[in-house]
Amino acid sequence: MSIASETATTTITTVRFNDHYPLNGFKLLEVSSDVLDDLQSTGRLVIKGVDKNDEAVLCTSIKTYVLKSAHTSNSMMLTHQQTGSNTYSIESLQQLHYELTEIPPRLATIKTHLLKRPIDNNQCFNNVDGMVIDNGTDVSTAVGYTMPQLESLVQASPLEIQQYLNSVLHVFHIGDRIALFSxxxxxxxxxxxxxxxxxxxxxxxxxxxxxxxxxxxxxxxxxxxxxxxxxxxxxxxxxxxxxxxxxxxDTNMICIFRGKQILKSVGVMPMDKFLEKWTDSVPVGFTPRFDMLKGVAVATVAKNNNKPTATYLSEEDLPIMPKDRFIQLFKINTKWSLPELEPYIRPIITQDAGLESFVLKFARSAPVPGSKEKIYMSRY
The missing domain is CATH 1.10.10 (Arc Repressor Mutant, subunit A)
Structure with a gap:
């Protein structure tokens, strides 16, 4: 196919199909200016799918995005101009492209991975040139992970992983390796x-x-x-x-440690007995409060006698996908307040997302009689 260009001097542009058309190695990705700036600055974007059932996510140096395919309104031809000529070869025909939607980093698996290679006893320590020695044998490769190893295992950006390691997990560093105690x-x-x-x-x-x-x-x-x-x-x-x-x-940290320790061992306890045992377990002068256990435990009601109970429910153990998480939460409690839901939902939404609007995608609300508050119940 030839195209005549009406200029002062007529130019013929020739467009033909590549001998190996179609070349299916090309994909179109629509990106925001932030993603483009990050790519130009760092020179890399990473697409991750750790498990075969994982959604594909794209990570910049600072954020995480889910990849979704979308059909284009008009098919697009990708062409390549041959050197020194006005001839173009059609390499590929594109009828869809990929869009990016920012999501919270999927960080819960970091702890799972680190606890597969934990520091488990005193014998893991021998301060010889900063190495980890076990019975005289260098086992530094068997304890913890390097940062590149964690990045390959976790669907999150390097910055998000680093922030989580420092502010949430309080990891232990051994040379260039990152570890947790069992x-x-x-x-x-x-x-x-x-x-x-x-x-x-x-x-x-x-x-x-x-x-x-x-x-x-x-x-x-x-x-x-x-x-x-x-x-x-x-x-x-x-x-x-x-x-x-x-x-x-730290009063909060000690109280959380004891409360989690007591409740995790039994799963469910009558609330009065739990609070009594919890108070007895902390140092004199410390006053534990149930709201210290946000994201670790919830108040429930025993089905056999309707008495208040304390139930161990760690945010880390819940499914990553929102619908699955809500289904599991409503199995624990049929009715929730927004403050009760927040520690279990906030980790799976982006920072600028509204909590209530997100919850209402998976739950329905009803007013509490005589109050401005609402309760939330399952849609499923």
Missing amino acids: ERYHERLVELILTEININGWSSHSIPINECIEKIGDTPRQALEYIFHIYATKCEDKMSSNSDQYYKL
Whole structure:
């Protein structure tokens, strides 16, 4: 096919099909200016589908998007101009393109992966050049993951993964590897510290960290310091005569630890018995409140006697897909308030999305008699 261009000098443009037409390796992707700027800055976009049943997502350096195909209103021909001529070859005919929709990063699997390669005992520590040694054998490759390994396993951008590791999981770093303590080993270390505080009669607001670690004895210092940094804060204005640094236990973190520990072991408890056992388990002066367990436990009603109960329900254990998550939540409780739903729904919506409008896609609301509040029930 030839096309004449009506200019001062007539130019003939020739368009023909490529000998290997159609070349199916071409796909069209519609991107926003933000995605384009990120691509031009970093030189990479990554499409991830970790499991065969996963939706394909595209990750920039800072955000995560789901990929969806959409038909174009008009078919588009992709052409290639031959060098030094006015001839174009048609490489491909495109009748659909891919669109991007920003989604929350799918980060829950990070903890699952890290707990497959945990630090599980004292023998995992031997401070020789910062390496992890087990019975004299270098097992650094068997504990934790490098950042590139995690990026390949998780449908999220590098920035989102890094923020989650630092602010939510409180990971332990071993050289270039990232690890978590096993739940059993983590709990054991917290118990050692709390027991030592109790034995020595130290105030929960004034704990000499070096003395505490020395008295505990046969436990790696870096493991105990790691636990202190999670469950306590440094007292900047207090120093002992021997230059020991004092720490103050974080009330919320200790109460959450104990509440989760009690409830996870049984699943469901009568509310009054749970609150009594929970209060007895924390240091003197600490007052646990059920709202501390947002995203960890919910108040339910026993079916046999209609009495209030506490039910272990971790946000991390719920399905990633919104519809499946709502179905499971409404199996636990048939009616929810918006504040009750928030810790279980906020992690699966983008920061700028409205919580109530999102909930109403999967639930219906009804007013609470005599109140401005609403309750939410399943659509399914």
